[in-house]
Amino acid sequence: MSDKIGLHNLTPSVGSHRNRKRVGRGPGSGHGKTSGKGHKGIKARSGHHGPGGNKPHFEGGQMPMTRRIPKRGFTNPFRVESQVLGLDDLEKLPKGAEVTRETLVAAGLIRTAKGPAKLLANGEITQAFTVRGIKVSAQAREKIVAAGGKVEE
Numbered sequence: 595m596s597d598k599i600g601l602h603n604l605t606p607s608v609g610s611h612r613n614r615k616r617v618g619r620g621p622g623s624g625h626g627k628t629s630g631k632g633h634k635g636i637k638a639r640s641g642h643h644g645p646g647g648n649k650p651h652f653e654g655g656q657m658p659m660t661r662r663i664p665k666r667g668f669t670n671p672f673r674v675e676s677q678v679l680g681l682d683d684l685e686k687l688p689k690g691a692e693v694t695r696e697t698l699v700a701a702g703l704i705r706t707a708k709g710p711a712k713l714l715a716n717g718e719i720t721q722a723f724t725v726r727g728i729k730v731s732a733q734a735r736e737k738i739v740a741a742g743g744k745v746e747e
Contacts, residue, residue, distance in 0.1 A: 600721065608648055608688070617629035624711065665717070674709050674710065676729065677709055677712070678712055679703060681719045683717075684723055685717075691719055692723075692724045692726060693725040698711055712727060713731065714731050715734040715736075715737055719738060721743075722742035722743040723740060723741075724746065742747070
């Protein structure tokens, strides 16, 4: 009767795992002193020619691209990215429902962890909604009121 395979009796296949090369551990190891890097030269220096190649952004002495390209503009660190909704998205809500952040999250139209919601005038609206506590564009406001709904800030 053969044993079942389990975590207690798993072993790697022969030759699939090679031991780590322990460099800089004395002359008896065969990898002491210069740790297999030879004497001097750029390949013997730290931060160069490892598994990831040489220093990041080093281009052999020519002016690196990050310094050649002109820098312009400004990125506002406090920018608020709104979650955009169209009027046609409101059709997924139940009839006569009050449109708030909570109802939109429950319907899966916006996410909780992202920015504030904003309602744009994309599409048409066929039923009256009460929109409360959500940013609304001017055209979307007109369409909601025309359909018999109301917008409260």
